Amino acid sequence: MASERDYRSISPWTAEFVDPDIEAAFRADIEPAWARATHLALMVAALVFFVFTITDYLNMGASGQYGIVFFTRLAVSLFGLAAAFSARRFAAQLVNGMIPSVVVFTALCAFVLIIPYRPFSPGWHGMSMMAMLLGVYVFVPNRFALSIGMGLLGTAGFLWQVLTHFDMAANFVFTLLLLMAVINLLGGITVYRFNKMLREQFCTASTLREANERLSSEISARQRLEVELREMALRDDLTGAANRRQFFDQAERELVGTRRQGQSVCLLLLDIDHFRQINDRYGHVRSDEVLRTLMQTSRGWLQGTEWLARVGGEEFAVLLPGVGLSDALERAERLRQLLEQTPVNLVDATLYFTVSIGVAEAQAGDSLGMLMRRADSALHAAKQAGRNRVMSSGLVTA
Numbered sequence: 001m002a003s004e005r006d007y008r009s010i011s012p013w014t015a016e017f018v019d020p021d022i023e024a025a026f027r028a029d030i031e032p033a034w035a036r037a038t039h040l041a042l043m044v045a046a047l048v049f050f051v052f053t054i055t056d057y058l059n060m061g062a063s064g065q066y067g068i069v070f071f072t073r074l075a076v077s078l079f080g081l082a083a084a085f086s087a088r089r090f091a092a093q094l095v096n097g098m099i100p101s102v103v104v105f106t107a108l109c110a111f112v113l114i115i116p117y118r119p120f121s122p123g124w125h126g127m128s129m130m131a132m133l134l135g136v137y138v139f140v141p142n143r144f145a146l147s148i149g150m151g152l153l154g155t156a157g158f159l160w161q162v163l164t165h166f167d168m169a170a171n172f173v174f175t176l177l178l179l180m181a182v183i184n185l186l187g188g189i190t191v192y193r194f195n196k197m198l199r200e201q202f203c204t205a206s207t208l209r210e211a212n213e214r215l216s217s218e219i220s221a222r223q224r225l226e227v228e229l230r231e232m233a234l235r236d237d238l239t240g241a242a243n244r245r246q247f248f249d250q251a252e253r254e255l256v257g258t259r260r261q262g263q264s265v266c267l268l269l270l271d272i273d274h275f276r277q278i279n280d281r282y283g284h285v286r287s288d289e290v291l292r293t294l295m296q297t298s299r300g301w302l303q304g305t306e307w308l309a310r311v312g313g314e315e316f317a318v319l320l321p322g323v324g325l326s327d328a329l330e331r332a333e334r335l336r337q338l339l340e341q342t343p344v345n346l347v348d349a350t351l352y353f354t355v356s357i358g359v360a361e362a363q364a365g366d367s368l369g370m371l372m373r374r375a376d377s378a379l380h381a382a383k384q385a386g387r388n389r390v391m392s393s394g395l396v397t398a
């Protein structure tokens with residue numbers, strides 16, 4: 001993407017962008033509106049050019065010469081109409097000035113060539129030529145160099161024709177020359193200013209657009225960062241499990257929602273047995289692998305939308321919505337067995353660990369805190385009973 005300084009580089013000679021890429025971007029930008037406007041302009045021009053067959057007829061009558069003039073005008077008008085209808089299809093040739101220039105050039109040639117056949121005075125021809133020059137500057141509006149080139153070429157052709165076919169006094173020739181020069185000058189200045197203004201507007205719009213794009217990409221980056229930060233605030237770094245904060249936030253809502261639907265809810269509190277000894281033996285850092293292994297293994301055991309949270313150093317919790325106590329005990333037992341059989345692979349050793357699990361079923365009116373307390377006392381009971389087992393109030397399964 002070009003910088004703001006490049007955008008400002010408009011050639012003083014052509015009133016176009018010095019950088020060809022920016023000029024191309026500008027033309028692409030104006031293309032749709034340009035195609036619509038040129039379609040209309042070329043149609044109007046073709047009809048206007050043809051309408052003058054009426055004045056030709058009134059002045060020439062149905063002569064052979066009129067026939068030449070009529071068919072020349074007809075051919076140019078049809079060509080103009082064809083160009084008008086192809087304008088949208090060939091939009092690129094339209095904005096680079098090719099299509100309007102060819103049409104205008106054809107009309108100018110035809111106009112200059114039929115001068116000898118039209119029985120008007122040089123002054124009358126001069127007026128018509130002024131109208132033609134207006135057309136040049138109106139119909140090739142986005143390329144200053146093309147407009148001025150066409151205008152000067154047409155003027156030269158016109159002067160050559162009138163000087164060849166008419167005998168004019170020097171003062172009349174001088175006046176005609178001056179008029180042609182003035183109209184070319186005015187047309188040229190208008191097109192130059194118009195071209196420059198269009199490109200300056202494009203600069204402003206592009207600068208604004210880029211600033212907007214920068215702003216929206218900054219906003220999206222911030223939003224992404226916010227999401228990441230929120231996630232980080234709710235996740236446990238070590239295991240990737242939900243952390244205590246998220247557990248209390250979400251489990252409370254799930255508990256209320258499930259109970260409102262009249263379904264049972266159970267809570268599992270799971271604690272690694274003798275983790276202090278594991279730490280003492282393998283070191284804190286290597287023992288972290290036990291926590292990760294626990295998380296990975298439990299992931300495969302979770303069902304549906306269930307999720308596991310790390311609620312303490314070596315303590316995890318799972319809420320089981322829609323699950324009654326006996327099913328919860330069965331599932332907890334399955335998890336205990338799974339973890340017991342899962343090796344923890346360290347670089348230089350493999351170890352096994354066990355967990356104790358306390359299970360509690362939510363009673364009517366239970367808050368999450370109350371449910372946690374009951375699960376915790378079941379867990380405590382499991383530890384007291386020798387660890388590596390699942391317990392609920394008064395129930396032991398292993």
Ligand SMILES: Nc1nc2c(ncn2[C@@H]2O[C@H](COP(=O)(O)OP(=O)(O)OP(=O)(O)O)[C@@H](O)[C@H]2O)c(=O)[nH]1
Nearest residue numbers: 272273274275276277279284285287288313314383
């Ligand atoms: N490696 C590691 N250890 C942790 C982490 N968080 C807590 N611990 C350790 O977990 C151990 C918990 O010890 P205790 O509460 O005495 O429990 P325990 O040794 O597992 O014994 P029981 O729970 O009674 O079976 C302590 O040694 C803590 O340092 C952790 O993130 N990583």
